[in-house]
Amino acid sequence: MDMVAIAIGIVFGCCALGAGIAMIAGIGPGIGEGDAVAKACEAIGRQPEARGAVTSTMIMGCAIAETTGLYALVIAILLIFVAPGSMGNLLVSLIK
Amino acid sequence: MNEKARSGRGADILLILMMVLPLVAAMALKILNTPASEGVVIEGAMVYFSANPNADLNAVISTDLIITDAQINSWLVMISITGLCLFLTRDLREKPVSARQHVAEWIVEKVEGLVSGNMGDFHVNSFAPFVCAVLALSAFSSLMSLIGVFAPTSDLSTVAGWAVLVFLIITAYKACCGPRIYVRSFTSDGPVVAVLNVISEVATPFSMAFRHYGNVMSGAVISVLVAAALKGLSSLVLGWLPGALGQIPLLQVGLPAILSIYFDIFSGALQAYIFAMLTMLYVGGGFPEEEYIARHSAAAAPKAAA
Structure with missing residues (x-):
């Protein structure tokens, strides 16, 4: 019983740690989208008449650059809400 | 009359x-099948x-x-x-009199303009209906969360089905001039780049499915978490009020609605647009148009002569 409790505790803690570590990937899209928006602002400043085209292209590019961050977010959400339950069940059935 | x-x-x-x-x-199905429970529930379909x-x-x-x-x-x-x-x-009339015919013509013109702008005029007739169907299905599926039911796009299986379909279409368009040209589209830049090309080709359906699913699902999860946090905060701050007044989660008014505008409306519509856009770009980029036209005109010429 003690062993099961300790093992489940380790699983929960590692899931939380893994979720936190996965979200480090948020740095990449942050830098990338900031760069894209800065360049779009420069472009609009240089050519104000191209504002519509620049803005729509920028939103499209931002949404695609966001993808890697979203992969990390999906992994983190799965680790927090899905993994502890299924891993706990697996452990209990294994140790029994 | x-x-x-x-x-x-x-x-x-x-x-x-x-x-x-x-x-x-x-x-009605959602209301009838939701068990009465307190607290935050985050689960799949x-x-x-x-x-x-x-x-x-x-x-x-x-x-x-x-x-x-x-x-x-x-x-x-x-x-x-x-x-x-x-x-x-x-x-439908030849000279439109009703408002809805104007709306229908506007939709068709916009989608045809989008397709011809991204894929060239060659594909407009064959591809505009599919793009419009993808746009409408994706956008309306994401907007389903506005009426409080489970949005089909926040389930990975739904979006993965669309991504596999798009991948099959991409492969069919790439391979329409025979297997030799299909293989050459990967190996034209040398063996090292060929391996990378194959990997990125296989990754296409995964990335399309996860992009759409991740956006919609994370929006739904964040909305639920913020609503639950605001409920807890308002019971903490306003709990000293007497009677039933302290039980009303007053702080829940406002902020979830603003989040819903972003996550449900803007993000859902943007993801539909991006899914359709990527479909067009992948198909238009992979299709060997000159080769196809050359072959078909060569095949049509003897027939015309005969």
């Missing part, structure tokens, strides 16, 4: 019912029906055949969109 107008109005009412009733049915049709094969196929509300809601969305299309295209 009068009878004709009356029967036309009856058909209109039927089509409007066909648009609205599936949404009402989705809401609700399972309505589960069966194991081949119990003898249980050792081989260990999963049941399950029908979730993601599947049911996506079929309801399809029925609703069909009703919308039939309603918009009823009673």
Whole structure:
């Protein structure tokens, strides 16, 4: 019983740690989208008449650059809400 | 004339019912099947029906055949969109007199402009209907969360199905000039780049599915978490008020609505646009247009001479 409790505790803690570590990937899209928006602002400043085209292209590019961050977010959400339950069940059935 | 107008109005009412009733049915199913519980619940699609049709094969196929509300809601969305299309295209005239014909023509013109701008004029007739269908299905599926039901796009299975379909279309368009040209599209830049090309080709459906699913699902999860946090905060701050006044989560008013504008409306519509855009770019980029035209004109020339 003690062993099961300790093992489940380790699983929960590692899931939380893994979720936190996965979200480090948020740095990449942050830098990338900031760069894209800065360049779009420069472009609009240089050519104000191209504002519509620049803005729509920028939103499209931002949404695609966001993808890697979203992969990390999906992994983190799965680790927090899905993994502890299924891993706990697996452990209990294994140790029994 | 009068009878004709009356029967036309009856058909209109039927089509409007066909648009609205599936949404009402989705809401009713959600209300009837939600267990009364307090607290935050974050879970995937609700399972309505589960069966194991081949119990003898249980050792081989260990999963049941399950029908979730993601599947049911996506079929309801399809029925609703069909009703919308039939309603918009009823009673078409050469010189448009009704508002809905203007709306229908506007939609068709916009989508054809999008397709011809991204893929060239060669694909407009063959590809614009598919792009419009993808746009409408994705956008309306994401907008389903506005009426409080489970959005089909926040289930990975739904979006993965679309991504596999798009991948098959991309491969079919790439391979339409024979396997030799299909292989050459990967290996034209040397062996090292060929390996990378194959990897990125295989990654296409995964990235399309996860991009769409991740956006919609993370929006739903963040909305639920913020609403729950605001409820806890308001019971902490306003809990000293006497009687039932302290029980009302007053802080929940406002902020979830603003989040919903971003996550449900803007993000859902943007993801639909991006999914359709990537479909067009991948298909248009992979299609060997000059080769195809050269072959078909070469094949058509002897026929014309004969």
